[in-house]
Amino acid sequence: MILMRLIDSHCHLDYNRNRKDIDEVISRAKSNNLVAIITCTIDKKIDQVKLLIKKYNNYVFHSLGLHPPGYTKESVKYIKKLILENSNSIVSIGEVGLDYHWVKNEKDRKYQEIAFREFIKLSKKINKPIVVHSREAEKEAIDILEDENASNVLMHCYSGPVELVKRIINNNWLISVPTSVVNRKIHQKIAIECPLKNMVIETDSPFLSPDKEKNEPYKVIFAAKKISELKKIGLNKVADETTANAIKFYSLPL
Secondary structure, eight states, rough: OOOEEEEEEOOOTSSSSOOOOHHHHHHHHHHHTTTEEEEEEEEEHHHHHHHHHHHTHHHHHHHHOOGGGGGOOHHHHHHHHHHHHTTTTTTEEEEEETTTTOOOOOHHHHHHHHHHHHHHHHHTTTTOOOOEEEEETTHHHHHHHHHTTTOOOTTTTSSSSSGGGGHHHHTTTTEHHHHHEGTTTHHHHHHSSSSSEEEEEETTTSOOOOSSSSSHHHHHHHHHHHHEEEEOOOOOHHHHHHHHHHHHHHHHOO
């Protein structure tokens, strides 16, 4: 019997840096058929994640980026330096992108666009895929990605207009469907519209929980089950295809 294989393609294991249950979190993930976890750092502190990827070698993988509301010339310069210094140990740049939900000032939005282009260029320079945050700026992010001829792109937790999904698919990019697909209609619409060949699944934990408890990587199965229900296809097929997509996108040694 072949066991189901799942990958949490985006989470934040370091979000609560003093949490003492990280080993239990990893243990629960392994017990629930996860074969890999992609943890994303979005600020300047990456020491804990470095320890995690060393301890859980070829199981926990590192994506390095910067949350767009935190963009300043200083922070972007620093993270770009970190990315270059760690280019051999990270699997992607991200999450990076645009955030018009929290950032309302037009000057700050313009700088986000400049910094986003810099991260796209950097992803090409080091030959790493890019994971894109595009909250309430989905069209603008897609426009920039297309203008920069970005190719290896994951639209993280995409919740924009459904009609833009066709552009994402036509560019052969991926969309990650989060665990909140269980209870958010917009993610359900995206999951129905997006073909499996362009899909991965994520928890974005500790955020976007599918239930009333704190989210964590093993709960990615909730997303897989809901997608199976919405698309009326087998759970194993959802797991197999989204896992294969994540392995290919991140070039995981699995």
